[in-house]
Amino acid sequence: MIAFEDLPAGRIIPLGDLVVDREDMLDFARRFDPQPFHLDDEAAKTSIFGGLSASGWYTASLWMRRWVDVILADSTSQGSPGGRELSWLTPVYPGDRLTFEAEVLSARRSKKRPELGLVEFEGRARRDTRLVYRFIATGMFTARDAIPGRDEAER
Amino acid sequence: MIAFEDLPAGRIIPLGDLVVDREDMLDFARRFDPQPFHLDDEAAKTSIFGGLSASGWYTASLWMRRWVDVILADSTSQGSPGGRELSWLTPVYPGDRLTFEAEVLSARRSKKRPELGLVEFEGRARRDTRLVYRFIATGMFTARDAIPGRDEAER
Numbered sequence: 001m002i003a004f005e006d007l008p009a010g011r012i013i014p015l016g017d018l019v020v021d022r023e024d025m026l027d028f029a030r031r032f033d034p035q036p037f038h039l040d041d042e043a044a045k046t047s048i049f050g051g052l053s054a055s056g057w058y059t060a061s062l063w064m065r066r067w068v069d070v071i072l073a074d075s076t077s078q079g080s081p082g083g084r085e086l087s088w089l090t091p092v093y094p095g096d097r098l099t100f101e102a103e104v105l106s107a108r109r110s111k112k113r114p115e116l117g118l119v120e121f122e123g124r125a126r127r128d129t130r131l132v133y134r135f136i137a138t139g140m141f142t143a144r145d146a147i148p149g150r151d152e153a154e155r
Numbered sequence: 156m157i158a159f160e161d162l163p164a165g166r167i168i169p170l171g172d173l174v175v176d177r178e179d180m181l182d183f184a185r186r187f188d189p190q191p192f193h194l195d196d197e198a199a200k201t202s203i204f205g206g207l208s209a210s211g212w213y214t215a216s217l218w219m220r221r222w223v224d225v226i227l228a229d230s231t232s233q234g235s236p237g238g239r240e241l242s243w244l245t246p247v248y249p250g251d252r253l254t255f256e257a258e259v260l261s262a263r264r265s266k267k268r269p270e271l272g273l274v275e276f277e278g279r280a281r282r283d284t285r286l287v288y289r290f291i292a293t294g295m296f297t298a299r300d301a302i303p304g305r306d307e308a309e310r
């Protein structure tokens with residue numbers, strides 16, 4: 001199980017890649033971001049994006065799914081209070097292969113709740129070498145020495 | 156059509172409200188944020204959230220949908236480069252009634268592209284009087300005097 005101690009500053013975590021699926025992207029846009037350039041090929045062609053592009057929230061959600069699968073699913077995660085910078089740097093199109101990663105920027109124990117560690121990380125998505133999305137956020141993780149039942153399990 | 160000039164600093168824009176739908180919330184979590192406290196009532200009870208709670212990205216996406224419906228759908232929006240603060244302040248639960256709004260913090264013409272205006276706004280979601288989500292972001296909107304075909308239409 002991944003705990004606070006496993007996420008030191010400087011750790012770079014590859015989160016795999018995927019090809020953006022047109023139907024899945026459209027489904028998200030219909031539900032949450034029904035702007036013409038996210039829904040309609042013809043309208044998108046004459047838009048600033050030059051073609052049907054993903055909602056930025058879809059790209060963020062794709063990143064989150066990779067982060068859950070690789071890190072949070074088997075971790076001491078206690079959620080996130082948010083982040084301080086979120087950038088959509090260039091449009092994402094159906095068929096793009098995106099590569100995801102995270103880099104731990106800092107890691108410290110909470111003063112108020114010493115059993116918790118606060119991990120600040122930058123999440124990133126790239127198409128080839130080009131950064132398309134980044135988000136600097138904080139995750140809260142229980143420290144290994146504070147996992148309930150740990151003492152019993154190690155006896 | 157809503158253009159840059161319609162979004163001056165200080166404007167507060169009510170975005171309506173909704174009741175968080177359990178099945179829709181679970182569907183989002185299954186696709187993008189399958190952590191136990193977003194998926195499973197029993198696991199959530201013993202979690203930091205005390206009960207099944209929404210993915211923060213779901214709350215953000217609900218806000219976005221309201222912003223699209225009230226502002227972007229009939230506007231000169233040219234997308235967003237991102238934002239500088241995103242906070243999930245307290246958990247959101249199924250059945251919560253959330254009220255959404257936006258407040259324009261600043262509005263200025265782009266120096267590089269004078270036909271565009273950059274609108275910085277704070278998006279918010281509340282449950283009763285309690286803020287549950289906020290995001291300070293920038294939207295790009297074409298100015299009314301630069302809308303293509305405007306001169307012809309007014310003749």
